[in-house]
Amino acid sequence: MVVTLLALIVTGGVYVAYLDLIVQHKFAGKRWALPARVFARPVELYTGATISRDQLMAELKRQGYRRTDGAAEPGSYAASSHRVQLYSRGFDFPDLPELPRQAMITFNATQIENITLIADGTPIDLLRLEPLLIGSFYPSSNEDRLLVPLDKVPQPLISALIAIEDRQFYEHHGVSPRAIGRALWADIKAGKAVQGGSTLTQQLVKNFYLSPRRSLVRKANEAVMALLLELHYSKDEILEAYLNEVFLGQAGRRAIHGFAQGSQLFFGRPLAELSIDQLALLAGMVKAPTLYHPRRHPQRALERRNLVLTVLAQQGDISAEQSKALQAKPLGVVKQSAVGLSRYPAFLDLVRRQLRRDYPDEVLLSEGLSIYSTLDSSVQEIAEQGLQRRLQQLADRTDAGDQLQGAMVISAVASSEVLAVVGGRSPREDGFNRALDALRSIGSLVKPAVYLTALAQPERFHLDSILLDEPLSLERIGEEPWQPQNYGGEFLGEVPLLDGLLHSMNVPTVKLGLELGVPAVVETLEQLGLNRPVNQQPALLLGAIGMTPLEANQLYLTLAAGGFYTPQRAILSVADRDGKTLNRYPLRLEQTLDPRAVKLLQLALQEVARRGTARSLQWLLDSNLNLAAKTGTTDDERDSWLAGFSGNLAAVVWVGRDDNQPTGLQGATGALPVWADVMAKLPLIANSPSTDDQITWLQSGAGRAAITAPVGVDCPGGYGIPVMAEFTPAGARPCATSDGTDTELNRHPDINKPLKWLFNKIPWPYN
Amino acid sequence: MAIQQNSLALQLIRPGLVLLTALIVTSCGVDYSPAGFPDDGRIQTPLPPFEPAPGEPAHAPTTLPEPATAPAPPPVVATPPASTLLLASAREQMQAGNNQRAAATLERALRIAPNDPYLWHELAQVRLATGEWQQAIQLANKSRVLAGSDAELRRKNSDIIATASDRLQAN
Numbered sequence: 001m002v003v004t005l006l007a008l009i010v011t012g013g014v015y016v017a018y019l020d021l022i023v024q025h026k027f028a029g030k031r032w033a034l035p036a037r038v039f040a041r042p043v044e045l046y047t048g049a050t051i052s053r054d055q056l057m058a059e060l061k062r063q064g065y066r067r068t069d070g071a072a073e074p075g076s077y078a079a080s081s082h083r084v085q086l087y088s089r090g091f092d093f094p095d096l097p098e099l100p101r102q103a104m105i106t107f108n109a110t111q112i113e114n115i116t117l118i119a120d121g122t123p124i125d126l127l128r129l130e131p132l133l134i135g136s137f138y139p140s141s142n143e144d145r146l147l148v149p150l151d152k153v154p155q156p157l158i159s160a161l162i163a164i165e166d167r168q169f170y171e172h173h174g175v176s177p178r179a180i181g182r183a184l185w186a187d188i189k190a191g192k193a194v195q196g197g198s199t200l201t202q203q204l205v206k207n208f209y210l211s212p213r214r215s216l217v218r219k220a221n222e223a224v225m226a227l228l229l230e231l232h233y234s235k236d237e238i239l240e241a242y243l244n245e246v247f248l249g250q251a252g253r254r255a256i257h258g259f260a261q262g263s264q265l266f267f268g269r270p271l272a273e274l275s276i277d278q279l280a281l282l283a284g285m286v287k288a289p290t291l292y293h294p295r296r297h298p299q300r301a302l303e304r305r306n307l308v309l310t311v312l313a314q315q316g317d318i319s320a321e322q323s324k325a326l327q328a329k330p331l332g333v334v335k336q337s338a339v340g341l342s343r344y345p346a347f348l349d350l351v352r353r354q355l356r357r358d359y360p361d362e363v364l365l366s367e368g369l370s371i372y373s374t375l376d377s378s379v380q381e382i383a384e385q386g387l388q389r390r391l392q393q394l395a396d397r398t399d400a401g402d403q404l405q406g407a408m409v410i411s412a413v414a415s416s417e418v419l420a421v422v423g424g425r426s427p428r429e430d431g432f433n434r435a436l437d438a439l440r441s442i443g444s445l446v447k448p449a450v451y452l453t454a455l456a457q458p459e460r461f462h463l464d465s466i467l468l469d470e471p472l473s474l475e476r477i478g479e480e481p482w483q484p485q486n487y488g489g490e491f492l493g494e495v496p497l498l499d500g501l502l503h504s505m506n507v508p509t510v511k512l513g514l515e516l517g518v519p520a521v522v523e524t525l526e527q528l529g530l531n532r533p534v535n536q537q538p539a540l541l542l543g544a545i546g547m548t549p550l551e552a553n554q555l556y557l558t559l560a561a562g563g564f565y566t567p568q569r570a571i572l573s574v575a576d577r578d579g580k581t582l583n584r585y586p587l588r589l590e591q592t593l594d595p596r597a598v599k600l601l602q603l604a605l606q607e608v609a610r611r612g613t614a615r616s617l618q619w620l621l622d623s624n625l626n627l628a629a630k631t632g633t634t635d636d637e638r639d640s641w642l643a644g645f646s647g648n649l650a651a652v653v654w655v656g657r658d659d660n661q662p663t664g665l666q667g668a669t670g671a672l673p674v675w676a677d678v679m680a681k682l683p684l685i686a687n688s689p690s691t692d693d694q695i696t697w698l699q700s701g702a703g704r705a706a707i708t709a710p711v712g713v714d715c716p717g718g719y720g721i722p723v724m725a726e727f728t729p730a731g732a733r734p735c736a737t738s739d740g741t742d743t744e745l746n747r748h749p750d751i752n753k754p755l756k757w758l759f760n761k762i763p764w765p766y767n
Numbered sequence: 768m769a770i771q772q773n774s775l776a777l778q779l780i781r782p783g784l785v786l787l788t789a790l791i792v793t794s795c796g797v798d799y800s801p802a803g804f805p806d807d808g809r810i811q812t813p814l815p816p817f818e819p820a821p822g823e824p825a826h827a828p829t830t831l832p833e834p835a836t837a838p839a840p841p842p843v844v845a846t847p848p849a850s851t852l853l854l855a856s857a858r859e860q861m862q863a864g865n866n867q868r869a870a871a872t873l874e875r876a877l878r879i880a881p882n883d884p885y886l887w888h889e890l891a892q893v894r895l896a897t898g899e900w901q902q903a904i905q906l907a908n909k910s911r912v913l914a915g916s917d918a919e920l921r922r923k924n925s926d927i928i929a930t931a932s933d934r935l936q937a938n
Contacts, residue, residue: 044879046849095871096856126849414881415874564909573871584867587874587890589905595912648881685882 016224022209023228031208031241032257033139034147034368034577038351039131040375041417041572042091045105046126047114050683053107055378056084062132062377063089064268064338074100075273082107085118089270091130094372094573094581098128110683132377135342137352139366142253144339147368147577148260148271150240156276156317157259158239160283163311166200170235174201174226201226204242248282249289251339261339266294268334276318277326280308281333294333302331344384345430346423347375350550350570353436358583359574368577374417374570379649379682383408383420384427386678391425391655394670400663406674407434409553410651410682415587416557416566419649421550432658435549440639440656442552443543443632444504444613444667446525448559448601450513450541451501453524456597457516458727463498463604464698464705467508474538484510484542487633498705498721501604502612504631506542513541527592529554529565543632552643553652559601560628560645563593596694596724602628603695603722605644606687607707613668614642620676626687629675631667638662640670647685651675696725697735713737850880854889866897884913884920891927900931900938907931 043059045051060067060077071078071085078085083106090100102118115124138144162169168176176199183197198206205225210218229238247255248262256265262282263271274282284304285292294301306327313323342348351373355364363369387408395404410420423433432438454461469492474482484506491507500508513521518536525534525545531554534545550568558565566589574583605628609617614629621627629644638660643652655670656663663670689710697713697720700706706719713720715735728734853876860869873890880886891906907927914920 041878044849044875046879048848049879095868095875125852412878412881414877417878562909562912564905572874584871586867586870587877588902589909591905591908688882 016228019221019225020228023205023225024232026209027229027233027241030367032145032147032244033141033143033366035136035138035144036355036364036367036369036371037136038134038348038371038373040134040373040377040380042093042131043129043378044126045103045112045115045124045129047112047123049112050110051112051378052110053079053082053084056105056107058381059129059132059378060084060086062338062343063130064264064270064334066269066273071102073273075269086127088127089130089273091128092579093128094575094579098130101127103127131372132343133338134344134373134375134377135348137365138254142255143257144251144254144261145244145257146260146264147244148258150236150243152272153240153243153259154272154274154279156312157271157274157279157283158243159315159317160280160308160312161243161286162200163315163317164283164308165203165286166198169200169239172199172201172230174228174230175199175223198222199226200242201229201238204238204245205229207245207247208241246286247289248285249293251337251341254339256339265337265339266333268337275326275329275332276312276322277305277309277329278332280312280326281305281331284308294331295335298331305331342430343377344375344380344421344427346427346433346435347373347380347418347421347570349423349430349433349436350418350421354570355574369582370575370577370579372572372574374412374419374572376419379410380420380422382681383410383422383678386681387422387653387674388425388427390674390677394655394665394673398664400657400661400665403657403659403661404655404663405434405658406653406655406671407438407549408651408653408674408678409435409549410649410678411553411557411568413557413560413645413648413650416554416561416568417572418550418553418568418570434654434658437548438654438656438658439546439548440654440660441543441634442545442547443634443639443641445547445552445555445630445632445641445643445652446540446543446545447501447504447509448605448630449524449528449555450509450516450521451497451604452528452559452593452597452601453516453521454497454512455600456524456594458597458724461497462721462723462727462729463496463600463707464700464721464723465497466494467497467500467512469493469495469500469505469508469511472507472510482538496703496705498604498607498707502608504613510538510541514538524593525555527563527565528558529567543634549652549654552641552654553650556630556643556645556652557650558592559598559605560650561589562595562602563591563598564589564595565592566590599695600722600724602687603689603707605630606689609644610708614644614672616668616672617644617676620673621680622684624686625684626689627679627684628687629672631672633666633668636662637664637666640665641667642671642675644675645687646679647687649679649682649684651679653678694725695722696728697722697737698728699733699735709735848880850876850883850886853879854886857889857893861893861896866893869893870897882913884910884915884917887913888920888924888927891924895927895931898934900935903931904928904935 057079064075066076067079068076069078071087074087074089076087083104085104087102088100091098101124103115103124104118105115106113115127116122117124136144168179176197179199180197202222205222209225210222244258246259247257249256249265251265256262259282260271263269263274267274267278281294281301284307291297292301292304309323309326312318313320351371355371387406391404391406395401398404405424407424408420408422409418411418421435423435424431471491472484476482486506487504495505495508497512499505500512518538518540521541522534522536530551534540537544554568557568566587569585571585573581573585575581606626608614609627609629613631617627617629625646627644627646629642632639632641638656640655640663641653645651653671653675655665655674697709697715699716700719700721705721707722709715709718709720713735714737720735853872857869857872857876860872870890870893873886873893876886887906887910891903891910894903894906907924911921911924914924
């Protein structure tokens, strides 16, 4: 008997000790697997920033800012026709914290005219909005949770929660016999289970440690563990855990836990910005989140909220009048929540791939990392809309119809930061990401690499070197000889090197490439950033290389950056859950090409956009931008490409079909209008026309290469040939350089006419 | 070792600082207009009415004065370019020994003014201070290409390249 009793006590003691181990172990460590959160680059507001009032308001809407009359609280704004009054939220940026500020922003048509502090009218130099959350990488549990420390939880929420869930919270030791008794009494009176007697501590134990199974043993474990938890930890620690553990609803596949994320789910705003009635709703939902779901059961949710408000008034937390006024308010929940939504799946895909190089999945998906990306949400939105709209128009005009697809990548020239990635016509769907995964022949997009290889040998080639445009036949082992043709099937005899590029002529390009050697061209491609093995065949000179739009963008980034190669980046830095920076991805560059040769090529590509194959750009976009561009079309019009750049942005567009069938679109008729539509809406900086003192402009004659001379260079007819200064050919006559005031640039009357001569055999340059 | 590098970097920066300060001062002198600002610095210019938030009653805003007549043009306040301010904070961060933050701040400035050779030069200085000689050389080269005919900046970039190349060979 005694032995049995002793054995029972020992067993019980061991069991309690075992439970104690569980309680302490899980509470002491990292309590939850937290999703990694990816942020867009923050919007910077400053005098002269190219952002319109509407763009700012769109951004504020994405951030869940409320439009009010006075903008008196953080996270709100007011707007008139050309001003926005803003109360920013502030953000603890890894480099420099940004405090909440009340600012008045004045706009002109396209820019911010000035920003002042509301309080005293002093100018604000720079205001950084908090970064937009664009998506998360979730742990396998699919739990979505945003941790909030106790001191950041609004007091009314805590009061409401304790008032309706566990009035004796601060008095009991984990279980409340009184509450259990009262619940029992209520159940007996009602004849069914109407009230739960669980304390907040028990609820926490139930959710945090135990399976959802209902049993008597589990109930006993719950009580013991609640007592143990209270023994080891303070009320504040338990409350904080509860506030972050509690389940509040489902967003798609994600289970939303904790009040901070619950606030985002139902109100689209941070917890700190909620009003008392909104906090009361959240507190009221705890009891049965599905039953009181404010979007699905608004009436029930409203009644529950009002009950909580009544209790708050009874307790004296709020006055009776206040309670009455709050009860009259609508629920105020947002129609659709951004929680669990990945806004830009194609871009997130790129972020995930770059992160996988440095972080194993168990860290990426559970450590609550903050990932600061390079995405520019406004550029991304413009690109998505532009591509979608124009592809729809093109689809209506071609046989491809709904099969017509496209992709676009836009990056910043200076830093190779990827600003926007569009993976297809339905950019919000997480499907095939063409920008990253569609490996397509780049066609004539490769040609600049051929011409750059030549221009990098200034002792042999300049833009006015003569190329032979004659029938060409290359023997191939076991195959028919390769006989490249020009588009249009004509041969012109002699053409200047520049014209081969301007009009994307195949035969002169192949001849030039063979002269240089295919390996030399491949080396140039590698210097531009090509990072995959290629088949070194002559057909490569016409673009028989498969590349993704992202890779094609990299090549043109290096061209745009004057021969400085900077690998594309989608991530700036990664911080852990405490905000400590774990990893930075700084700007790195390497000069892989002669900047002067690249400058000459840039000038040629600018001319492509004036009177070459991409000439329609000059009518679609401001010609003062001196945009540089190259079209690409592959056999039977299966792929339509346009790659190009302004002084600040490099963008590439691909249009084609997933099944690789012809679309009837060339580079200039498919990808070009998409590119132009998007770029027209972006803040562009002009390409410099060449002020480099290492470039000399030479006079051009009839039938010679000719590039539009910049202001300040006085070439006859307005056209000249730029060459590297120390490689000026003997006998060449330089253009006069003026101070730019001479406007009598008598443009050559014919030169701007489209290339009729190529197709109609009007030998214009040769007459 | 580190101290020596810093002082070297500072010597290289100083003329640039003077030049930039001069630029800021001149631009302020030209553009600054106190019109519309009474002594307490508060904006008194009439403001246009704020449109009511959608779905909310269209009552007069409480925090903003009503316009009496057509709105006057907003006061012109000259602020130094945002990128220049970031350049100044980058220098402070660098002087406080926080080179990584300085680099991040300069990249932020480059987002605003991507073709400013002074920013590229400053980033080269940071890399010189962190002992990343190759990057210092590359960045100075980038600045040199953008500097155009700015002889002073060209010379300073050449200095960085010379210093970094020496260090590379010494290692």
